[in-house]
């Protein structure tokens with residue numbers, strides 16, 4: 001119906017956004033007794049979201065005219081943003097920004113680099129930016145989960161951790177069971193995504209590839225590639241941060257800082 | 260010998276609250292100091308400064324004349340053992356809990372040694388029991404055994420019997436008394452019970468709101 005009125009792709013896109021946004025607003029209006037605050041928040045969130053994503057689209061359009069390596073700059077900016085979001089989530093952990101930045105850069109960075117070297121992810125803006133952003137975003141989520149879970153485990157086992165210290169254990173040994181528990185827990189969503197692939201959900205990138213004309217079979221295989229890459233990047237990032245985090249939650253004299 | 264001079268701890272800003280200040284005492288080998296005072300007075304804080312689970316912000320602690328800040332924390336905590344109000348046993352067997360301390364130094368404590376220790380504290384045959392299913396009194400005995408496996412010179416006791424019922428309390432008290440005597444342990448014992456302080460300790464340190472309100476020979480301090 002819309003394409004009857006709008007002929008350029010851009011105006012059509014904007015009109016489509018408007019329909020989706022109004023629908024969301026209508027649903028919220030209907031459900032306003034459940035979450036009164038949401039009604040105030042939503043229009044602003046929608047406006048913000050649309051501006052951000054349009055800006056990204058515009059930058060991509062601009063980059064497409066330039067050299068392909070500029071996509072690397074975009075990924076670096078994304079990693080910085082991801083680290084600052086993890087820091088907000090892990091407020092109780094001192095110096096969490098550097099921790100998250102180092103972990104995300106090593107995890108996502110190394111895994112993406114390997115995939116690029118093998119040509120699995122082509123060094124093309126149209127592929128590297130969307131796939132890279134998925135990998136980085138998921139690595140970020142896993143990092144937040146890891147640090148939050150670790151904080152939770154440690155603060156609910158202060159007695160055990162300090163008992164271990166009091167028996168002459170190193171900080172690493174005292175916190176080890178809780179590090180391992182957090183590590184296992186934060187990777188569960190990533191493993192479950194691989195397990196449920198295709199049955200429970202057909203993720204966005206496959207939908208996108210099919211929409212833009214790739215063979216559904218190739219798109220399906222590529223979806224597996226993306227999800228396992230996400231797992232590798234997340235696991236590597238957590239591995240790195242599990243080694244760096246002890247120095248942040250203990251003092252140099254092996255005193256527990258969290259409580 | 261364990262001494263404390265002008266020992267204190269003030270939290271870092273922004274809180275900047277003084278938890279404890281100007282604590283002085285001297286304990287010869289084998290002496291027991293009872294630390295008494297109302298809840299929140301700073302008794303646990305004092306113990307944590309002694310084995311450096313918390314960092315003193317003023318004063319010093321010496322062990323056999325050596326400033327404890329010059330001893331690596333792990334080494335210090337082996338020499339100054341600690342038993343808390345609750346046992347906080349680790350998941351696993353009783354034997355694994357007892358072997359934990361020595362294992363941290365890469366030492367292996369033999370099953371015979373573990374059995375001997377357990378027999379000594381009245382837990383013969385408990386070695387392979389699941390540590391997390393023990394009763395409060397049994398768990399506290401394991402916590403004491405676990406601390407002793409490191410062969411400490413000093414034992415810090417943070418209300419070790421307050422979570423126990425009457426019978427268990429008396430038997431753990433008796434156990435501690437005999438262990439302290441046999442091993443000539445220097446002991447700092449936080450307690451809520453004046454009765455316990457009177458029977459167990461030679462010296463008493465009374466703390467109130469982070470300050471020492473009395474210190475001296477138990478009979479004199481507790482009489483006043």
Ligand SMILES: Nc1ncnc2c1ncn2[C@@H]1O[C@H](COP(=O)(O)OP(=O)(O)OP(=O)(O)O)[C@@H](O)[C@H]1O
Pocket residue numbers: 259270278296297298299300301302303304305
């Ligand atoms: N890390 C910390 N941060 C902030 N406050 C603390 C910290 N540790 C202890 N405190 C505070 O220091 C004060 C003394 O605590 P402490 O545990 O030493 O008291 P206590 O004499 O052992 O009390 P109780 O008999 O209830 O065990 C309390 O007000 C406590 O809230």
Ligand SMILES: [Mg+2]
Pocket residue numbers: 302303304417
């Ligand atoms: Mg206390």
